[in-house]
Amino acid sequence: MTEPALTVDLGERSYPLYIDSQIISSESLYRKHISGRNVLIVTDENTAPHYLPALQETLSGFNCNRLVLPPGESQKTLDTVASIYDQLMRDRFDRNSTLIALGGGVVGDICGFAAATYQRGVRFVQVPTTLLAQVDSSVGGKTGVNHPLGKNMIGAFHQPACVIADMDTLTTLPARELKAGLAEVIKYGLIDDAEFFQWVDKNLSGLLSLEATSLRQAVAHCCENKARIVASDEREKGKRALLNLGHTFGHAIENACGYGVWLHGEAIAAGMCLAAQFSIALGQLPEPDLAIIKSVFQRADLPVQPPAEMTAQDCLNLMSRDKKVKDNILTLVLMKGIGRAFLSTDYDRSILEHTLDSAFSGAAGCLSENE
Amino acid sequence: MTEPALTVDLGERSYPLYIDSQIISSESLYRKHISGRNVLIVTDENTAPHYLPALQETLSGFNCNRLVLPPGESQKTLDTVASIYDQLMRDRFDRNSTLIALGGGVVGDICGFAAATYQRGVRFVQVPTTLLAQVDSSVGGKTGVNHPLGKNMIGAFHQPACVIADMDTLTTLPARELKAGLAEVIKYGLIDDAEFFQWVDKNLSGLLSLEATSLRQAVAHCCENKARIVASDEREKGKRALLNLGHTFGHAIENACGYGVWLHGEAIAAGMCLAAQFSIALGQLPEPDLAIIKSVFQRADLPVQPPAEMTAQDCLNLMSRDKKVKDNILTLVLMKGIGRAFLSTDYDRSILEHTLDSAFSGAAGCLSENE
Numbered sequence: 001m002t003e004p005a006l007t008v009d010l011g012e013r014s015y016p017l018y019i020d021s022q023i024i025s026s027e028s029l030y031r032k033h034i035s036g037r038n039v040l041i042v043t044d045e046n047t048a049p050h051y052l053p054a055l056q057e058t059l060s061g062f063n064c065n066r067l068v069l070p071p072g073e074s075q076k077t078l079d080t081v082a083s084i085y086d087q088l089m090r091d092r093f094d095r096n097s098t099l100i101a102l103g104g105g106v107v108g109d110i111c112g113f114a115a116a117t118y119q120r121g122v123r124f125v126q127v128p129t130t131l132l133a134q135v136d137s138s139v140g141g142k143t144g145v146n147h148p149l150g151k152n153m154i155g156a157f158h159q160p161a162c163v164i165a166d167m168d169t170l171t172t173l174p175a176r177e178l179k180a181g182l183a184e185v186i187k188y189g190l191i192d193d194a195e196f197f198q199w200v201d202k203n204l205s206g207l208l209s210l211e212a213t214s215l216r217q218a219v220a221h222c223c224e225n226k227a228r229i230v231a232s233d234e235r236e237k238g239k240r241a242l243l244n245l246g247h248t249f250g251h252a253i254e255n256a257c258g259y260g261v262w263l264h265g266e267a268i269a270a271g272m273c274l275a276a277q278f279s280i281a282l283g284q285l286p287e288p289d290l291a292i293i294k295s296v297f298q299r300a301d302l303p304v305q306p307p308a309e310m311t312a313q314d315c316l317n318l319m320s321r322d323k324k325v326k327d328n329i330l331t332l333v334l335m336k337g338i339g340r341a342f343l344s345t346d347y348d349r350s351i352l353e354h355t356l357d358s359a360f361s362g363a364a365g366c367l368s369e370n371e
Numbered sequence: 372m373t374e375p376a377l378t379v380d381l382g383e384r385s386y387p388l389y390i391d392s393q394i395i396s397s398e399s400l401y402r403k404h405i406s407g408r409n410v411l412i413v414t415d416e417n418t419a420p421h422y423l424p425a426l427q428e429t430l431s432g433f434n435c436n437r438l439v440l441p442p443g444e445s446q447k448t449l450d451t452v453a454s455i456y457d458q459l460m461r462d463r464f465d466r467n468s469t470l471i472a473l474g475g476g477v478v479g480d481i482c483g484f485a486a487a488t489y490q491r492g493v494r495f496v497q498v499p500t501t502l503l504a505q506v507d508s509s510v511g512g513k514t515g516v517n518h519p520l521g522k523n524m525i526g527a528f529h530q531p532a533c534v535i536a537d538m539d540t541l542t543t544l545p546a547r548e549l550k551a552g553l554a555e556v557i558k559y560g561l562i563d564d565a566e567f568f569q570w571v572d573k574n575l576s577g578l579l580s581l582e583a584t585s586l587r588q589a590v591a592h593c594c595e596n597k598a599r600i601v602a603s604d605e606r607e608k609g610k611r612a613l614l615n616l617g618h619t620f621g622h623a624i625e626n627a628c629g630y631g632v633w634l635h636g637e638a639i640a641a642g643m644c645l646a647a648q649f650s651i652a653l654g655q656l657p658e659p660d661l662a663i664i665k666s667v668f669q670r671a672d673l674p675v676q677p678p679a680e681m682t683a684q685d686c687l688n689l690m691s692r693d694k695k696v697k698d699n700i701l702t703l704v705l706m707k708g709i710g711r712a713f714l715s716t717d718y719d720r721s722i723l724e725h726t727l728d729s730a731f732s733g734a735a736g737c738l739s740e741n742e
């Protein structure tokens with residue numbers, strides 16, 4: 001019997017994370033965490049051919065249905081959630097049903113939100129098949145969809161019953177998505193774990209070449225870091241906001257380019273570089289750290305500059321709609337050093353504008369390099 | 372300063388209920404429970420002319436916007452919730468904003484669900500202006516909207532910051548809605564409070580003629596009963612389900628007739644009579660109690676029979692989609708006596724069918740009597 005790699009400690013909402021190889025079709029794991037007879041697997045067209053038939057076979061002892069969505073961030077809408085409700089209602093799925101999110105972060109966010117709100121909340125199991133989803137969206141219970149005017153603006157906190165992260169799924173992941181996931185991995189080092197940053201720096205080629213041991217170690221370490229932060233601040237009243245390093249800039253980039261044109265990981269890589277540049281301009285971060293940070297991203301083939309077709313003003317406008325705006329003040333995650341991120345609300349706005357002006361005028365074709 | 376009539380005790384989600392006259396425009400009450408600058412009042416076209424201008428004046432110290440919905444249960448859809456998101460996004464309302472639900476249960480359910488899911492949850496204040504909303508939907512944190520195939524199928528638990536129930540609002544309520552609210556008042560007596568059932572029976576004419584003291588007493592008593600039950604079982608894992616007395620039958624009636632044709636209170640009055648008839652058929656309820664129950668409903672001008680245009684089979688089909696179905700077994704709230712409701716899953720299905728067959732074949736034009 002597989003043992004959990006760790007448990008996210010949230011009182012009665014605690015749940016285990018299984019991180020290993022060859023566990024995606026382990027019937028005993030699912031049996032342990034599904035109650036009732038009805039199961040709906042929500043997945044997308046990219047993931048389904050690889051894992052859906054085997055998973056349906058594994059779950060053949062249940063009344064198991066499936067919903068295969070078109071892939072991509074553009075699906076993360078209220079309409080898609082409505083299509084899940086429609087299927088659940090048509091199939092007469094009751095409150096004791098279980099939803100399984102099989103796929104990346106997009107599938108997890110949509111399926112999790114449907115689970116949070118169908119009959120005021122049903123059980124769901126996360127089976128993340130991308131590196132990004134394994135290290136980020138599978139821990140913490142944030143679920144939701146985008147609004148045309150802003151990312152993740154509609155949602156709920158809803159913790160899964162368990163997370164089953166199978167390392168083998170990363171072998172079928174397009175290289176671009178693996179690299180995008182590494183942006184989130186690197187983020188954990190930058191926030192509060194300089195030692196892990198160095199470990200990633202040293203093991204980057206192993207990670208890029210899908211070395212199973214390195215990958216499992218990286219995923220488990222990121223999940224432990226995130227679980228620790230989330231356990232101390234489930235509803236993001238304080239410390240949890242550090243996990244948004246690079247995200248306010250990154251979300252603006254994703255929105256400006258149209259969701260899905262830049263991958264989330266790509267956008268936050270450029271976003272973390274912007275956060276570093278602004279931290280330097282404020283005299284908080286030593287200048288040499290920027291080169292170290294950029295170097296890791298560049299070796300992972302990730303963008304370190306914002307898109308050429310976007311202006312500083314676009315970025316400021318989109319940032320003003322961020323969820324971290326409170327009474328017109330935008331909380332930003334900045335850095336005093338590698339592994340020393342902090343929250344700031346009292347920064348000088350003119351320095352922010354100046355930083356963005358120079359960063360955006362220097363930008364050129366970084367996404368095409370990356371594609 | 373107005374003191375709360377009671378507090379719903381839910382740990383860190385506890386909140387006060389103010390139940391009195393002349394409190395709907397009390398600025399100090401709102402100031403105490405609104406944080407941040409941004410306030411959106413959600414109301415409907417029936418309620419707005421009576422109370423919106425004064426409330427906007429009261430809240431003029433805030434950045435206060437409004438959204439006036441068409442009235443009625445047919446508005447309780449995901450599309451309406453989306454229109455609230457649209458307005459909040461257009462107005463750049465942040466996570467520290469407050470939604471105010473000014474109106475009946477429909478407005479409260481829609482607005483509460485928008486508050487539960489906008490930016491993963493913002494604060495909301497309930498200002499119930501119907502008797503039904505004051506005694507029922509303002510306590511307990513159930514929010515949500517209907518799915519075309521079932522009532523309240525999409526939703527979330529989200530507790531308000533406070534409830535401001537002003538008795539004076541009942542003077543502008545159409546008589547039909549006042550009576551529909553009395554169905555929920557009577558329900559509290561039937562569930563576990565025979566003494567209150569007798570009190571209502573005795574004070575019915577005072578309640579129907581809007582006697583302020585009787586109304587305040589009834590509302591406070593119902594809210595206390597509900598708050599006690601909810602505090603012991605917030606997520607409806609057990610006892611809270613008793614509050615659904617008459618609702619499984621009632622929801623089927625509402626759905627069969629088209630939402631809004633029968634008012635919720637009317638449907639559950641007929642539903643409680645069906646629950647009583649089935650309880651008698653099972654040998655649980657003494658037969659004379661049915662006459663006592665019907666008599667109160669009839670004096671409140673409420674239906675005691677299901678709609679003539681509906682069949683027993685319609686009812687069974689719709690009931691099979693109820694949220695209280697778990698693994699194909701439908702939990703029903705039945706009665707051993709007045710004030711002695713209980714949950715049952717192991718009833719004889721053929722007796723249920725037989726009860727419905729005779730109840731529905733005997734039905735005739737009861738809504739038209741009631742209109």
